[in-house]
Amino acid sequence: MNTTPHRxxxxxxxxxxxxxATALSVHQAGHDVVLFERYPRARAAGNILNLWPAPIKALTLLGVDTEDLGAPCHTTFRNARGRVRVDVKLPENVIREYRGGFIGLLRPELYERLLNALPPETLQVNHTVERVEQDREGARLHLSDGRIHECDVVVGADGIDSLVRRTLWGDSPKREHHLHIFGGFTFDDTFAARRGESVISHSSTTQGAWTAIRNKGRDGFQWWVLTAHYADEEFTEDLHTAASELARGFADPLPRMIAATDPANVQRWQLRDRKPLKQWSKGRATLVGDAAHPTSPYAAYGAGMATEDGYFLGRRLAGVDLRDYAEVRRALDEFETPRKPHTARQSQQAYILGQLFxxxxxxxxxxRDMVFDHTPLLQKVVGDSSPAQIVKQLDEIDRAEGRFSIATRNHSG
Incomplete structure (x- = not known):
């Protein structure tokens, strides 16, 4: 006989x-969820963003409005003069469903759409968690205002400097890539003929890339340039000027896109990550996103993997009695087991490619450049393997959704 599950x-x-994403998926799984954010609002930590089809699919299933979200693009890797080294080809059925393989957008719009999908009162801003405790019976979050929040499961989605990660596994040093990136965007109509494209180019020392975007119904382009820079060296140059200098010598339209960009729309950040953890979960707590696997933007998959993590975690908690310690442990282990190889691969590949280029x-x-220009090596490493990973994640979502449907049906009252 069906029974109403414990929330x-x-x-x-x-x-x-x-x-x-975690909060949305956990809510759909039938549990009560609170999302603590220390800042006055959930704020985007950058400007430009790309998503692959798998996170787009996850967002749609989570109830996020993905209609007209971003500009779908076909991606090629090239040398600085424009010679194609890699053609990233996804299966035709995936391209038909998502209108392309690589989705270009601005990060704030993704935040807005996620926020609009959250149930009322889920997000609690201006709430800093200072300490996390747990035992077999439950977990307790100690807030900066002195209150204690009790729960059954704690999810650390608190980024590369995660308190939850540090609580579970101790501190570990950040891995400096000694690279920095400049990124910006423009809605100049001069480049309209290049819509639907994403081009990632390399000179002997610098990556220069651009991709079409769509933001709130408006077409445009984002770009980025990336090169070596020691993390402990101070950087005081004008961002727009520095980006323009790095792009000099790259094939059109990258230099013109940067020239057309308002300097206020240019950002810079230093690349760093942490080595992948062998285990994410301990007791009643687990990690998602950058707390579990901080990833260089070289993978163009950080926000996408974070979204997938949240989706899969909530699906795995469907039908689980969170009062039962053994059930919680089993569910958290089954959540992270298939995620770890995928995320570690992406994180490590991003680091290695950054060092190689x-x-x-x-x-x-x-x-190196002769090999990339005249052999299929880079095509195999990036152009063939990345689409295979994307298709695998799409299949994993289908399987998770099937199990989720059974779990929620069996526990409906």
Missing amino acids: GRVAVIGGGPAGM HRAPAPLRPV
């Missing part, structure tokens, strides 16, 4: 894509 209590720390010794750079 568990889940606390999520961190109001980024990982936290909001930007920190190779000068005598080796001509040999």
Whole structure:
């Protein structure tokens, strides 16, 4: 006989894509969820963003409005002169469903759409969690205002400097990539003929890339340039000027896109991550997004993997009695087991590619570039393997959705 399931209590720390996706999926799984954000609002920590089809699919299933979200693009990797090195080809059925493979958008619009999908009162802003405690009976979050929030499961979605990660596994050093990136966007109509394209180019020392975007019904383009820069060296140059200098010598339209960009729409950030954890969960707590696997933007998959994490975690908690410690442990282990190889692969590949393209010794750079220009190596490493990973994640979502439907049906009253 069907019975109404017990509604568990889940606390999520961190109001980024990982936290909001987790809250949405946990809510759909039938549990009570609170999302704690220390800032006055859930705020985008950057400007430009790309998503692959798998996170778009997850967002749609989570109830997020994905209609006209971003500009679907076909992606190629090229040398600085424009010679194609890699053609990223997804299956035709995926391209038909998502109108392309690589979705270009601005990060604030993704936040807005996630926020609009959250149930009322889920997000609690201006709430700083200072300490997390747990035992077999439950977990307790100690807030900066002195209150204690009790729950059954804690999810750390609190980024690369995660309190939850540090509580579970101790501190670990950040891995500096000694690279920095400049990114900006423009809605100049001059480049309209290049809509639907994403081009990622490399000179001997610098990556220069651009991709079509769509933001709130408006077509435009985002761009970025990336090169070596030691993390402990102060940077004081004008961002727009520095980006323009780095793009000099790249094929059109990258230099013109940067020239057409309002300097106020240019940002810079230093690349860093942490080595992948062997285990995410301990007791009644687990990690998602950058708290579990901080990833360089070289993967163009950080926000996407964070969104997928939140989706899969909530699906796995469907039908689980969160009062039962053994059930919680089993569910958290089954959540992270298939996620760890995928996310670790993306994180490590992003780090390795960054070092290969930007920190190779000068005598080796001509040999590297000749190999990339005249052999299929880069096509196999990036152009073939990345689409295969995307298709695999789409299939994983289908399987998770099937299990989720059974779990929610069996526990409906």
